Amino acid sequence: MQKKIARTKKRAARRIRETQLFAKALRSPRHPILVHLVPTRRCNLSCRYCNEFDSSSLPVSTGTLFTRIDQLAELGTTMIHLSGGEPMLHPHLESLIERIRSKGMIAGLLTNGILLSQKRIEGLNSAGLDHLQISIDNVEPDDVSKKSLKVLDKKLRLLAEYAEFDVNINSVLGNYLEQPADALKIAERSHELGLSSTVGIIHDEQGQLRPLGAEQRKVYEQIKALQKPLFRAASHNRFQENMVRGLPTDWNCHAGSRYLYICEDGLVHYCSQQRGTPGIPLADYKVDDLDREYRREKDCTRYCTVSCVHRTAWLDTLREDPYEALKQFFPGDEENWTTASLPPVVRGLTWLFLPDQRTRKPSLFSKLALRLLGVR
Numbered sequence: 584m585q586k587k588i589a590r591t592k593k594r595a596a597r598r599i600r601e602t603q604l605f606a607k608a609l610r611s612p613r614h615p616i617l618v619h620l621v622p623t624r625r626c627n628l629s630c631r632y633c634n635e636f637d638s639s640s641l642p643v644s645t646g647t648l649f650t651r652i653d654q655l656a657e658l659g660t661t662m663i664h665l666s667g668g669e670p671m672l673h674p675h676l677e678s679l680i681e682r683i684r685s686k687g688m689i690a691g692l693l694t695n696g697i698l699l700s701q702k703r704i705e706g707l708n709s710a711g712l713d714h715l716q717i718s719i720d721n722v723e724p725d726d727v728s729k730k731s732l733k734v735l736d737k738k739l740r741l742l743a744e745y746a747e748f749d750v751n752i753n754s755v756l757g758n759y760l761e762q763p764a765d766a767l768k769i770a771e772r773s774h775e776l777g778l779s780s781t782v783g784i785i786h787d788e789q790g791q792l793r794p795l796g797a798e799q800r801k802v803y804e805q806i807k808a809l810q811k812p813l814f815r816a817a818s819h820n821r822f823q824e825n826m827v828r829g830l831p832t833d834w835n836c837h838a839g840s841r842y843l844y845i846c847e848d849g850l851v852h853y854c855s856q857q858r859g860t861p862g863i864p865l866a867d868y869k870v871d872d873l874d875r876e877y878r879r880e881k882d883c884t885r886y887c888t889v890s891c892v893h894r895t896a897w898l899d900t901l902r903e904d905p906y907e908a909l910k911q912f913f914p915g916d917e918e919n920w921t922t923a924s925l926p927p928v929v930r931g932l933t934w935l936f937l938p939d940q941r942t943r944k945p946s947l948f949s950k951l952a953l954r955l956l957g958v959r
């Protein structure tokens with residue numbers, strides 16, 4: 584019972600911090616919302632579709648990573664997610680998380696979960712981790728991927744019991760994976776354990792999108808049906824729906840500005856799939872660089888599969904044209920779309936925070952609510 588109360592308290596405090604930081608993200612486009620920071624390129628697995636790891640690199644020194652975290656804080660970053668390779672191979676992972684939190688940012692971890700134990704989970708709790716995500720590829724390990732439910736189920740049980748941070752289990756669909764029904768089993772198991780779940784579409788070895796086959800699309804719809812309406816909208820947006828069908832999406836990518844990928848050498852890249860551009864050292868990256876990349880049109884947008892960058896772009900649409908952003912996430916009748924088609928919670932938030940849809944003028948309530956959050 585005590586554990587449950589402590590967990591609930593931590594979650595409530597996290598939601599308040601997140602709301603304040605997202606309000607800041609909505610207030611100004613001149614800082615990164617999400618950064619993926621690589622503490623080591625090495626991985627203890629070797630998934631066949633992956634182009635983001637090696638088996639021999641040494642971890643980046645902790646002092647160097649502290650400096651990078653501080654530089655990201657100076658740029659006004661909202662969230663840092665530690666990725667890799669496998670970030671849990673870094674010998675001072677918990678200190679990196681503490682450093683991120685001490686600078687007022689949200690700390691996340693993308694891991695294959697192999698190294699999780701009760702002790703490591705408690706260490707992550709103490710360090711102040713906010714979010715953890717594990718991607719699971721199949722039920723039984725095969726020669727494409729060993730990130731399987733059979734291997735990781737005991738880790739999921741440990742997370743359900745001991746983690747005080749938010750845990751998301753991402754299952755994947757893609758033509759490389761031979762058993763699409765596995766994704767549904769992984770999502771069902773996550774729900775059974777009280778963990779949230781998403782489904783991602785994986786790219787091929789060249790980072791390119793391939794449309795899903797009929798069986799994979801059916802599984803995608805079944806996983807979608809498992810989720811609550813609000814969560815479903817957040818994770819099954821127009822980008823994802825187009826990806827499933829192999830269709831292009833027109834959007835403005837703000838990678839290099841609202842999203843940064845910092846490699847083990849401390850260079851800023853657009854994302855894991857566009858490494859090398861702009862390739863500027865983080866130490867030299869300034870607000871002018873953020874502004875330039877915010878405006879730059881990228882020629883890889885139409886078939887992009889990098890969903891975390893899609894989400895940051897949606898936040899910018901929300902700032903620039905809130906009703907257009909809502910339409911994109913909760914599409915209905917294109918011609919006669921109104922807020923009546925929104926889920927009740929979102930309709931309430933819209934009423935509270937957004938200007939009137941017709942007059943575009945803010946109500947007294949929305950003025951007050953935005954001021955309380957520091958958005959206006």
Ligand code: SF4
Pocket residue numbers: 626627628629630633634635636667668669695730
């Ligand atoms: S566990 Fe992750 S980083 Fe490692 S090889 Fe697989 S996909 Fe790549």
Ligand code: SF4
Pocket residue numbers: 836837838853854855856857881883884885887888889892
């Ligand atoms: S469009 Fe996609 S692949 Fe291209 S830079 Fe943006 S996030 Fe990366």
